[in-house]
Amino acid sequence: MTVKRAKELVDKGRKLLSDGDFAAAGEAFAAALELDEAVPIRNNLAQAFFLAGELWRALEVLEPSIGEESEKGESNPFSYGLAARIYVALGREEQARKYLQQAIKSYEDGWADLRRAGQVGTHFFREYTAIIMRAAADMKDHRRVFDLYRRWESHHVSWENVFMAAVACFNMGRFKRAASLLSSIAEVHGLFAGMQKVAFQVERGAIPPFEMSYELSPRYDMQEMTGDENAKSEAGREFAHDGLSRMTVLAWLLDDDGSGEADQGLRGLVQYGGEWGEKLGRRVLESPVFSSAAKMASANALIERGVLPENEPIPMYIDGEQRMVEIRKTPVIMNPDKELDRIVDQAIQLRDKGQVKEATELLQDLQRREKLYPRAIMTLANLLRQQKKYDESLSLMKMLEDMFPDSPELLFNFAALMLQMGDLSRPGNIMKGLTVPTVKRNSRKSYTDWAVT
Structure with a gap:
């Protein structure tokens, strides 16, 4: 009954840990440890303290497992790996490297024991490779991270091992290898596919190299x-x-x-x-x-x-x-302007006669003369869209979106552009802003003037 209750508390603690409630998780693990002095429970409690930033309390909990008085011959790689991470956080790298080395030895001794017992398929033990690699990652020892990945390549059961290996390769300048590793876990999260593209573009020289983070939780917004x-x-x-x-x-x-x-x-x-x-x-x-x-x-x-x-x-x-x-900072002409309206009307007439190029040049001339008139910009954006000059059209649409985020005319034309560009998800999001109450009685005239059919 005692062991069963301890297991229930551990399950509760793990759920709280995954939810980010480290204090409550620590309470659950502490209660479980009172019922069952198992090393994995002690590890869980120490990890809860570590994640909560209580580093010395975490070490105190680990002491029976990692200290000189701990039982000799007991394979305990997670305890040593976590101790290494804690010492990195404390800025004591020499101690951290000592425990990292012990974690590696403990893992390999334990793996040898499992092989002799015919239990090499044990999933939980293979998971320890992640925290050992993570300890090396905390030290920014990229070479060690990748060496450990290759050393135990057939052991890994988590995508995290592959991700850390990819980061290590990226930071060592092995961008193609990083891209290949990220490609292998692209289905785990959409961001990994994007990271693969970044690694490829760094390799090509389109993006300057930088140090990639092993973290996946954003610290800044x-x-x-x-x-x-x-x-x-x-x-x-x-x-x-x-x-x-x-x-x-x-x-x-x-x-x-x-x-x-x-x-x-x-x-x-x-x-x-x-x-x-x-x-x-x-x-x-x-x-x-x-x-x-x-x-x-x-x-x-x-x-x-x-x-x-x-x-x-x-x-x-x-x-x-x-x-x-x-690049110029040009003031936007927000009030109606008869002369500019006459030029826009002339461009629309040229368009209707099939003289799209001439209409485009007429409105581009307005821009060159620093006449930033919203109606002219929208008409020009649609003319460019009609000529499949999508990048130029998109740039103008974004400019208008900044000025008139709720304009029904803009929303309609922006959605049309995205459809033509092959983006089938964006138009629906854009058109959500097009609600009946925002459409004024005279919007039909504006829409007819601005839209290109």
Whole structure:
């Protein structure tokens, strides 16, 4: 009965641990340990304290398993692996390496015992490879992480082992191997497929190398980059120097859904990412891999940093060729303008006569003259869409979305563009904003003027 009750408490503790309630998990494991002095229960209690940041309490719990008085010959790799992680967190690397070595020896001694007993298929023991590799990862000993992965390659039962091996390869500059490993676990989480693309683009030189994080829980949020200028800059720097933030934004960017949020993240990386951020911004401008919107985000961030001059041509690779693009801050003409309306009407008449190119040039001339008029922008975006110049059209649509996020005319045309680009999921999300109460009586006239059929 006592053992059964201890098991119930352990199951409860593990559930609380997975939910992130470390204090409650610790209470459950402590109660279980009073009923059953089993090493795995002691390990669970120590892990709960470790995750809660109570490092010395975690070591105190582990002491009977890892101390000199512990039973000789007992294979206890998890205890030693966790002790190594705790000492890394305490900044005591010499002790950490000592316990890592003991964890490796304990695992291999235990594996030899299982082989002799004909029990090498034991799943729970194979799981210990993950915490041992993780201890090496905490030390940022990338070579050791990958060596352990290869040493026990037939033992691993968790995708985490493969992920850590991929991170180690990425950080050692073995980007193709990292991409291959990430590809093998792509079905576990969509982010891994994006990470594979990032590794491939780093290998090709489109993205400057950086140190990838072994963590998969984000520590920073783009939403924190708000508030007063000092707070925003500090949050931006922390975000842009975090390995997981870099990898996530870049993976998101390479799978761009047209939402604009990935471009916002890219701008943060370039603006606050120091020397690496500047290199990233320049490579985005030079590479055919990234969208026009991403290039504009990079250019604006580089201008904001003072790296590139404002109102001067900037070389960019757009629509299959190198171009000189001038970035200017142009005020938007929000009030009705009879002269500009006359030009837009003229462009629509040219379009209706089949003179799409001439209509496009007429409205592009307005932009060159810094006449940023929403009705003209929408008409131009649709003309570009009609000519399958999707990147240019998307850039204009995003500009309008920033100004008029609830406009029914914009939502309709934006959804049409995404359908033409082959994105079948985005239009539904866009059209959710198109509700009957937002449509005014005169919207029919505006819609007819703006939409291209």
